[in-house]
Amino acid sequence: DGGITQSPKYLFRKEGQNVTLSCEQNLNHDAMYWYRQDPGQGLRLIYYSQIVNDFQKGDIAEGYSVSREKKESFPLTVTSAQKNPTAFYLCASSWTLEGYEQYFGPGTRLTVT
Amino acid sequence: KQEVTQIPAALSVPEGENLVLNCSFTDSAIYNLQWFRQDPGKGLTSLLLIQSSQREQTSGRLNASLDKSSGRSTLYIAASQPGDSATYLCAVKTSYDKVIFGPGTSLSVIP
Numbered sequence: 001d002g003g004i005t006q007s008p009k010y011l012f013r014k015e016g017q018n019v020t021l022s023c024e025q026n027l028n029h030d031a032m033y034w035y036r037q038d039p040g041q042g043l044r045l046i047y048y049s050q051i052v053n054d055f056q057k058g059d060i061a062e063g064y065s066v067s068r069e070k071k072e073s074f075p076l077t078v079t080s081a082q083k084n085p086t087a088f089y090l091c092a093s094s095w096t097l098e099g100y101e102q103y104f105g106p107g108t109r110l111t112v113t
Numbered sequence: 114k115q116e117v118t119q120i121p122a123a124l125s126v127p128e129g130e131n132l133v134l135n136c137s138f139t140d141s142a143i144y145n146l147q148w149f150r151q152d153p154g155k156g157l158t159s160l161l162l163i164q165s166s167q168r169e170q171t172s173g174r175l176n177a178s179l180d181k182s183s184g185r186s187t188l189y190i191a192a193s194q195p196g197d198s199a200t201y202l203c204a205v206k207t208s209y210d211k212v213i214f215g216p217g218t219s220l221s222v223i224p
Contacts, residue, residue, distance in 0.1 A: 004156075035214075041216060042216045043157075043204075043214040045211075092157075098209045099164065099206070101147060101159050102147065104149075104157040104158070104159075106155055107154075107156045109154070
């Protein structure tokens, strides 16, 4: 089955700890994205990557970091510098950045206390 | 600056009704518009993608239209079913690397 997997589904961390969220796709897509979803708000773009070893900041990149060492993998690290890290995080991919459908993973709910 | 709105925020209809969900955007210069469905606590499922040169797309009981000049898209759901209950989001691609999402419409179909 082709698709996007995110793990874990739920993640709990103490304030001050860095945490890494996993995103893997087997769709052979070049472009990958990380979004954050908060109650009552639309999705907001954190980072995106259009090709291996390249990534760009989105609208709310502060306190986050990413890597793209393999085409199929785009992990997101939530650092202790992120002021309000508790949220629902969604990974997505598309064939390229331009004009194609985005496909989403099932999401990771991160709770930081 | 592109803004995307969806009205109403919530909608409740009896099973079997046809219904229309609305998506409005402020800048007509778009690449495409995509409709998604999101079930509680889940990721987004793509429903329909309309390119800027297209007027509508259809998939099963779903039909999405796009009117760039008025900054509007509608998602028409025919013969609604309880399984259609979910939040529906629209997303507007404004440049090669920018997608703006609306806040969504929460749909409840009552058996």
